Amino acid sequence: MLFVVMGCSVAFALLVVEVVHRLVRRFGHSGRMYRPGQVFGALLAAQISLSAYPVDAPVTLHVLGIALILAGAWLLASLISTLVDLSLSRIRTDVTDNRHARRVHTQVVLVRRLVLVVIGVLAVGAILMTFPGARAVGSTVLASAAVVGAVAAFSAQSLLGNLISGLQIAFSDAVRLDDVVVVEGEWGRVEDVTLTYVVLHLWDDRRLVLPTSYFLKTPFENWTRTQSALLGTVELDLDWTVPVEAMRQEMRSMLEASDLWDGRVSVLQVTQATQGFVRLRALVSAADAGKLWDLRCLTREHLVDWVQRQHDGALPHIRTRALTQKTKQQPTGDQHTDARVFGESLDGALREQAFAGPKGS
Numbered sequence: 001m002l003f004v005v006m007g008c009s010v011a012f013a014l015l016v017v018e019v020v021h022r023l024v025r026r027f028g029h030s031g032r033m034y035r036p037g038q039v040f041g042a043l044l045a046a047q048i049s050l051s052a053y054p055v056d057a058p059v060t061l062h063v064l065g066i067a068l069i070l071a072g073a074w075l076l077a078s079l080i081s082t083l084v085d086l087s088l089s090r091i092r093t094d095v096t097d098n099r100h101a102r103r104v105h106t107q108v109v110l111v112r113r114l115v116l117v118v119i120g121v122l123a124v125g126a127i128l129m130t131f132p133g134a135r136a137v138g139s140t141v142l143a144s145a146a147v148v149g150a151v152a153a154f155s156a157q158s159l160l161g162n163l164i165s166g167l168q169i170a171f172s173d174a175v176r177l178d179d180v181v182v183v184e185g186e187w188g189r190v191e192d193v194t195l196t197y198v199v200l201h202l203w204d205d206r207r208l209v210l211p212t213s214y215f216l217k218t219p220f221e222n223w224t225r226t227q228s229a230l231l232g233t234v235e236l237d238l239d240w241t242v243p244v245e246a247m248r249q250e251m252r253s254m255l256e257a258s259d260l261w262d263g264r265v266s267v268l269q270v271t272q273a274t275q276g277f278v279r280l281r282a283l284v285s286a287a288d289a290g291k292l293w294d295l296r297c298l299t300r301e302h303l304v305d306w307v308q309r310q311h312d313g314a315l316p317h318i319r320t321r322a323l324t325q326k327t328k329q330q331p332t333g334d335q336h337t338d339a340r341v342f343g344e345s346l347d348g349a350l351r352e353q354a355f356a357g358p359k360g361s
Contacts, residue, residue: 009049013041017037017041032081033079039071040071040074044068047064047065047068050064062130069130072123073122077116088108103176105176106169106175165212166212168216169212169216174222174225175198182220182221183200188208189201195212196212197209197211228288229262229287230288232286233282233283233296234284234296235279235282236279236282238277238278238280238314238315239277239313239317240277244268244270247268247303247307248268251266251268251282251302251303254302255295255299260286260294262287262291264285266284268281268283269281277316
């Protein structure tokens with residue numbers, strides 16, 4: 001009779017979960033709570049059925065209680081994740097000015113992970129409290145809590161430091177999801193921010209993983225902290241005969257015809273003129289870092305091609321002067337005298353004697 005009641009209770013619980021799941025799916029949600037809901041509902045129905053009948057099975061009840069605690073923690077974690085996903089879906093990051101949205105996403109994701117860790121810790125604590133021996137052990141542990149705490153703090157100081165750094169990063173607005181940063185000479189985008197580490201998606205599809213404490217101790221470049229629009233430079237070393245004004249107009253025409261340029265900055269200046277070259281620096285602007293890189297390459301290629309086609313005389317030259325070698329003539333008179341340091345004169349002869357050193361016999 002007990003098993004029949006338990007089976008009916010479990011079936012009824014699964015039916016209720018299925019109905020709720022179908023209702024949720026109608027609103028377009030993913031139904032992340034479906035599996036944990038089934039497990040929790042079945043275990044809860046079994047627990048109620050066993051409690052309704054006087055059954056002498058303490059081990060079974062204990063195991064069922066532990067499973068119910070784990071299923072409840074799983075269901076609660078799924079509920080929190082679902083609510084977070086629903087709230088983040090309303091804050092779009094695929095817009096031009098998404099700085100505020102990325103900040104909210106970073107903070108909410110880190111808080112969700114912290115809450116999930118707390119739920120896990122509480123679930124483990126609740127399971128330990130179901131064992132009678134754990135309470136007796138607890139009194140002994142409390143007697144040496146100071147020593148244990150000191151050892152644990154010393155051993156986990158790096159982990160705790162990264163946890164605190166992760167929370168600081170989330171609420172200090174120093175690094176957000178999808179920020180474009182330059183770290184350790186590498187250019188990439190922030191792909192993931194956890195409580196202990198940050199993952200950068202580099203431009204060549206590599207992943208650079210750094211501890212969160214790195215971003216609080218080491219300087220780094222954040223190209224999208226206030227806005228995504230950026231300026232970039234292109235430098236060329238050319239001959240002194242380069243027509244600067246004509247090149248400036250050519251660059252302007254090229255930028256106006258490109259969809260990579262955001263229309264803000266178009267500047268061409270001679271920044272250096274030394275020895276045999278003049279250095280021209282082109283300053284351009286784009287809406288984001290990816291477009292800026294492509295625009296810089298496009299500008300460089302176009303200007304090089306224009307100089308080659310229109311003003312090949314302005315290409316870099318290395319100038320040398322060839323001197324005609326004259327026929328050597330034997331010096332005579334004063335020329336011969338002035339050509340030697342030692343000898344050929346009384347003063348020279350004296351210097352020759354002074355620097356000749358002792359002569360052998």
